Amino acid sequence: MSHYDLSFQSLAALAAQIRSRKLSPVMLAEYCLHRLETLGPRFNAVASVMRERALEEARAAEKEIRGGRYRGPLHGIPYGAKDLLAARGARTTWGASPYRDQVLDDDATVVRRLREAGAVLCAKLAMVELAGGLGYRFADASLQGPGRNPWDSGRWTGGSSSGSGAAVAAGLVPFAIGSETWGSILCPAAFCGVTGLRPTYGRVSRAGAMALSWTFDKIGPMAHHAEDCRTVLAAIAGRDPGDPTSLPDPPRLAARDGKGVLQARAALVKPEWKGEREVEAAFDAAVEALRLAGLRVEPARLPEFEADSVAWLLIVTEALSSFEGLFDNGKVRLLKDKAAPLQREILGRVTAADHVKMQRMRVVMQRQMDDFFGRYDLIVSNNFQNVAPRVEDDLEKALAGSDRVGAFGNACGLPAVALPCGFGKDGLPVGFQLMGPPLSEATLLNVAAAYQARTDWHVRMPQGV
Numbered sequence: 458m459s460h461y462d463l464s465f466q467s468l469a470a471l472a473a474q475i476r477s478r479k480l481s482p483v484m485l486a487e488y489c490l491h492r493l494e495t496l497g498p499r500f501n502a503v504a505s506v507m508r509e510r511a512l513e514e515a516r517a518a519e520k521e522i523r524g525g526r527y528r529g530p531l532h533g534i535p536y537g538a539k540d541l542l543a544a545r546g547a548r549t550t551w552g553a554s555p556y557r558d559q560v561l562d563d564d565a566t567v568v569r570r571l572r573e574a575g576a577v578l579c580a581k582l583a584m585v586e587l588a589g590g591l592g593y594r595f596a597d598a599s600l601q602g603p604g605r606n607p608w609d610s611g612r613w614t615g616g617s618s619s620g621s622g623a624a625v626a627a628g629l630v631p632f633a634i635g636s637e638t639w640g641s642i643l644c645p646a647a648f649c650g651v652t653g654l655r656p657t658y659g660r661v662s663r664a665g666a667m668a669l670s671w672t673f674d675k676i677g678p679m680a681h682h683a684e685d686c687r688t689v690l691a692a693i694a695g696r697d698p699g700d701p702t703s704l705p706d707p708p709r710l711a712a713r714d715g716k717g718v719l720q721a722r723a724a725l726v727k728p729e730w731k732g733e734r735e736v737e738a739a740f741d742a743a744v745e746a747l748r749l750a751g752l753r754v755e756p757a758r759l760p761e762f763e764a765d766s767v768a769w770l771l772i773v774t775e776a777l778s779s780f781e782g783l784f785d786n787g788k789v790r791l792l793k794d795k796a797a798p799l800q801r802e803i804l805g806r807v808t809a810a811d812h813v814k815m816q817r818m819r820v821v822m823q824r825q826m827d828d829f830f831g832r833y834d835l836i837v838s839n840n841f842q843n844v845a846p847r848v849e850d851d852l853e854k855a856l857a858g859s860d861r862v863g864a865f866g867n868a869c870g871l872p873a874v875a876l877p878c879g880f881g882k883d884g885l886p887v888g889f890q891l892m893g894p895p896l897s898e899a900t901l902l903n904v905a906a907a908y909q910a911r912t913d914w915h916v917r918m919p920q921g922v
Contacts, residue, residue, distance in 0.1 A: 463488050464628025465918050468685040471631060472530040475522065482522070482533030486515035486577050489535040492629045493580045496922060500605040500614070502623040504540040504581040505548050511535065511579040518575050530688050532575030537624050537633045540581040541588055541667035542676075544568050551667045552599045552617070553586035555788040565665025566697045567634060567676055574692040582620030582633055588641060589617045590669040590776040591789070591797040596848045598794040603848040606649060607919040608885055612845040613852075615645035621679050622649035627922045632680040632689055636666065638673045638772060639867045640860070643890055646679055646875035648845035650886030652905070652915055653679040654686040656694065657704070657895045658870025664699030670775040671702075673768075673867055681915050683874060683905035690898060710899050721900060723747070723891075724757035724833040730858050732842020739879030739887040740839050743908070747837065750907045754837060760825035764864035767818045771868065773804060774812050823869045830894040835901060837891055838862045840875055844885035866892050874901045877914040886914075 463485065474480035490508050497503035518533040543549050543561035550556050568578060583601040585593055596603035596613045604619025606612040607627035614623045618635030622645025625633050635642045637655045646653030654677045661676045668674060678689035691710050697703045725744060731737070748754055777800060783789040789798045796803075839862075846855035866873055873892040881887045891901045909915050 464492070465681060465916060466631070467682045468530060468534060468631055468680065468688050471534055472532070475533040476527055478522065482515040482518040482577065483512065485533065486511050486535050486579060489579050489630050493537070493624070496627055497580070497624070497629055499610060500607055500623040500627060501599070501602040502583055502604065502620040502627070502629065504550055504552070504583050504601060504620065506580050507544065507547055507578055510547070511577050514572065514577040518577060521575070528575035531571065531692055533577060534632070535577045535579045535630050536571065537580040537582040537621065537630045538568060538578060539618050539621050539633070539635050540584050541636060542568055542634060543665040544578060544581060547581055549581065550600050551587055552584040552601070554600060554791040554793070555783060557600060561665070563665060566662040566699055567693045568665070570693050576692070579630055580624070582624050584619060585617035586792055586794065587780060588636060588638060588667065588669045590780060591792065591794065591800050593794040594796065594851055594853050595794070596852065598792070604645070605848060606845050606885070607922055608650065609845070609883065611847055612885060613648065613848050613850070615648035615845065617641040618645050618679065622646060622651060625649070625651045625679050625681065626919060628918060632678055632685055634676060635679050636674060636676045637867070638670050638675075639768060640863055642677050642679060643840055643863070643873060643875040647840040647888035648886065650877040650888070650914070650917065651679055651681060652683050652686055652877070653677065653875040654690060654898070654902070655873045656690060656898060657872045659702045659704040660694050660872070660896070660898070661690070662697030662700040662703045664697055668779050670772045670779070672775065673772055675870075683876070683902050683909055686874070687902045710902070721752055721834040721904060723752050723754045723835050723837045724829070725754050726757055726759055726836050726838040726862055728839055728842060728858065730842070732839070733844065733881055735881035736839070736842055736844065736887050739881060740889050743876075743878035743889050744837060746911055747904070747908055750911055752904060757833065759861055759865060760829060762822055762825060764822060764861050764868060765859055767815050767822065768864040768868040770807065770811070771815050771819065773800070774807055777801065777804060819868050822865060826865055826869045826871065826894070835891050835893040835897065835904065836862065838889065840888040840890045844881040844883070844887060862890070862892060871895060872898050872901060874905045876905055876908060878912070879914055
């Protein structure tokens with residue numbers, strides 16, 4: 458079987474071979490472990506390889522399948538999890554030096570649910586320290602070093618789910634789990650040329666995950682195909698007593714559920730500032746492909762509101778609360794980002810009253826978006842206006858510009874899908890996003906799958922991997 462067959466096939470294709478016993482889960486796990494161990498360091502993608510656990514789970518999967526107990530489309534499929542998710546007995550470093558030796562006793566709910574679905578955990582994947590919770594200006598703000606892009610190792614993968622994006626793009630694992638507070642799934646998906654799903658807030662339990670911003674954090678899958686993300690979301694979503702914010706068991710995610718492409722009405726929302734010419738051209742071509750697929754796309758504008766400021770202030774104040782112990786014991790000085798120890802001082806004038814005002818403004822934003830989605834089923838928008846910056850770049854300068862779609866989306870807990878749509882400067886990936894109202898994942902994935910049925914950007918792979 459060729460390298461492409463194992464590294465870049467869809468989950469459905471791999472599952473069919475596993476179920477028919479043409480592909481051994483143990484062999485597939487060994488293959489991914491080898492790639493994680495040999496290629497992972499090239500991209501600073503891996504926090505720890507979990508060889509012993511992976512082989513134990515793969516052998517168990519193989520035995521069950523031979524015995525006629527097939528659990529479903531993830532049975533025997535390897536994956537990697539962002540290192541803010543606890544995995545029993547493994548280091549869970551949160552990408553940060555103060556936690557480099559942290560070992561937690563239990564699996565995060567997402568890890569447990571994937572284990573129950575028969576998936577095989579092969580690695581904890583690298584991330585930006587504390588998922589960027591105390592800010593970062595440079596890509597090397599990670600315990601593993603700067604995330605290096607499989608398309609060009611001199612470029613950044615994006616953050617904070619850097620290892621998850623790189624591991625999927627390089628074919629180290631068929632899918633990975635990332636997290637997003639604001640951009641941490643969509644950013645590496647865009648820069649690495651993969652598909653990423655940010656679910657509705659609360660749709661996936663965060664029990665056993667590092668808390669950055671309790672009212673913003675979301676956990677979701679990254680893979681090559683939109684249908685892969687659908688498969689993984691179906692396994693990890695639903696109510697969890699360990700997370701009081703988790704939502705009841707979700708509506709079915711089957712491709713025929715919800716509104717299909719031909720019935721959906723989309724708002725085309727473009728940024729107000731110009732990006733790289735090649736990126737804009739790739740996005741325009743993606744919009745045209747969606748129109749040809751039958752999507753009704755109309756130019757639109759988001760509500761006039763200071764969404765960026767509201768979202769930013771809420772996140773940073775909640776992050777200070779999450780990590781106040783690091784300030785109290787002085788270990789904040791062990792973080793790589795030089796500004797992290799100054800965050801208390803920088804935000805010292807922000808009061809509890811300010812935080813409450815921002816929460817009230819957030820309610821206004823949510824009402825505005827409810828009204829907006831009374832007219833539209835989804836939003837089609839740029840993801841980033843540029844390709845991946847160099848690993849040594851100052852990210853505050855390289856990624857300058859407003860992200861109003863991301864601000865509204867994350868402050869309102871809305872789902873989004875990031876999709877590759879071409880290549881820009883230096884042959885680096887370009888992506889765009891679809892965003893919808895709460896619990897609209899089925900519609901977004903239907904549209905995403907229709908787009909990917911007509912394009913092949915999502916199955917292109919970097920050279921040399």
